[in-house]
Amino acid sequence: MSFLERARAERQGRIEALEENAIAEPEPDVQATSAPVEVPGIAFDEGFIWSAEVLAAQGRRPEDVSIEEITWLKRLRQGLDKTRRSLINQLRSIVGQGPLNQEAVLEIEALLLQADVGVEATDEIISRLQNKLREETLPPDQAIAYLKSILRDMLDRPGGQAYDPLFMPEKDRLNIWLITGVNGAGKTTTIGKLAHISQKSGYRTLIAAADTFRAAAVEQVKVWGQRSGTEAIANPGKNTDPAAVVFDAIAAAQSRNTELLLVDTAGRLQNKKNLMEELSKIRRIIDKKAPEAHVESLLVLDATLGQNGLRQAEVFSQAAKLSGVVLTKLDGTAKGGVALAVVQQLGLPIRFIGAGEGIEDLRPFSSYEFVEALISG
Numbered sequence: 001m002s003f004l005e006r007a008r009a010e011r012q013g014r015i016e017a018l019e020e021n022a023i024a025e026p027e028p029d030v031q032a033t034s035a036p037v038e039v040p041g042i043a044f045d046e047g048f049i050w051s052a053e054v055l056a057a058q059g060r061r062p063e064d065v066s067i068e069e070i071t072w073l074k075r076l077r078q079g080l081d082k083t084r085r086s087l088i089n090q091l092r093s094i095v096g097q098g099p100l101n102q103e104a105v106l107e108i109e110a111l112l113l114q115a116d117v118g119v120e121a122t123d124e125i126i127s128r129l130q131n132k133l134r135e136e137t138l139p140p141d142q143a144i145a146y147l148k149s150i151l152r153d154m155l156d157r158p159g160g161q162a163y164d165p166l167f168m169p170e171k172d173r174l175n176i177w178l179i180t181g182v183n184g185a186g187k188t189t190t191i192g193k194l195a196h197i198s199q200k201s202g203y204r205t206l207i208a209a210a211d212t213f214r215a216a217a218v219e220q221v222k223v224w225g226q227r228s229g230t231e232a233i234a235n236p237g238k239n240t241d242p243a244a245v246v247f248d249a250i251a252a253a254q255s256r257n258t259e260l261l262l263v264d265t266a267g268r269l270q271n272k273k274n275l276m277e278e279l280s281k282i283r284r285i286i287d288k289k290a291p292e293a294h295v296e297s298l299l300v301l302d303a304t305l306g307q308n309g310l311r312q313a314e315v316f317s318q319a320a321k322l323s324g325v326v327l328t329k330l331d332g333t334a335k336g337g338v339a340l341a342v343v344q345q346l347g348l349p350i351r352f353i354g355a356g357e358g359i360e361d362l363r364p365f366s367s368y369e370f371v372e373a374l375i376s377g
């Protein structure tokens with residue numbers, strides 16, 4: 001019985017086979033009952049089934065799917081619960097009524113704006129929907145499916161350009177990921193989670209603790225590094241120049257054949273000018289000291305801030321030559337639609353999303369999974 005079939009069987013209270021390596025065979029009398037089977041650590045609930053279906057729809061083979069992935073998708077779906085609940089039912093009733101009239105357009109517009117999709121992205125969604133519904137009348141399910149395809153397309157083409165959705169460090173080469181964002185956005189946590197993913201994936205990993213502005217930041221990133229056995233290079237002196245820390249960390253990375261160097265940076269300086277100067281300097285050091293490296297500059301954005309977070313992005317965009325975004329705190333916000341605004345307004349791909357404070361709560365971004373979590377009823 002396949003993974004997906006098992007999940008479906010559970011829906012009817014009949015698990016006939018259980019997950020290899022995590023689960024023992026159930027007792028015969030348990031199989032005979034219609035009560036849900038309890039498996040330590042795994043809840044075969046509605047979220048589980050949904051997650052299994054989403055993975056299967058992407059062509060994932062059941063034997064290659066891990067429990068971590070299922071758990072993550074459940075968490076993502078739960079996280080987007082608030083956004084989804086306010087969107088889905090109302091969207092269904094509006095979109096299912098055939099060619100959109102002006103009144104319906106205004107209603108959809110309001111819903112999308114409420115989910116922090118942003119004006120520009122909302123305009124685009126509405127006009128694409130209108131064009132389609134002008135040509136043909138779609139039943140609600142097809143209209144929702146079409147809406148999903150619009151959202152996926154927008155997320156997959158930041159600034160109207162297709163990009164490579166696979167995002168990982170190149171093997172046997174130094175990759176430097178500069179992590180920027182305002183304080184509290186989740187930079188340190190994200191670095192800890194990225195170090196964990198990187199180590200698990202077999203990359204030699206190092207952290208540069210270059211947020212020297214805030215006293216506790218260096219200690220904090222070191223502690224996160226320890227959780228995955230990743231060393232953090234820091235300068236012991238007070239009031240250290242962060243560019244000097246980056247310089248030392250690059251030297252260490254080069255001598256150790258490090259494959260991924262994660263650079264933590266300060267998010268708040270006395271003023272915007274200082275922040276920009278510091279980030280520009282760090283960026284210059286990286287480009288000069290490690291011309292052989294593959295550099296990515298990722299902005300960490302707190303999804304709970306919605307549109308306000310985007311305004312902050314402009315500062316970082318100029319100074320750090322941003323190439324992508326990590327969207328954090330998607331658990332428990334009603335502003336999950338901000339992902340579309342990020343891609344549309346900043347023209348940057350979302351590379352990772354965070355939905356929790358634990359070390360496993362960060363995953364590479366998948367537009368398919370995100371849209372399903374956002375809009376599936």
Ligand SMILES: Nc1nc2c(ncn2[C@@H]2O[C@H](COP(=O)(O)OP(=O)(O)OP(=O)(O)O)[C@@H](O)[C@H]2O)c(=O)[nH]1
Nearest residue numbers: 182183184185186187188189328329354355356357
């Ligand atoms: N719920 C939730 N909380 C998160 C997530 N990511 C980070 N946080 C929390 O957000 C808070 C700030 O995270 P940090 O990683 O310290 O943020 P920072 O940007 O490094 O900020 P500073 O440490 O002040 O420089 C912490 O309490 C984290 O646990 C997430 O995806 N979900």
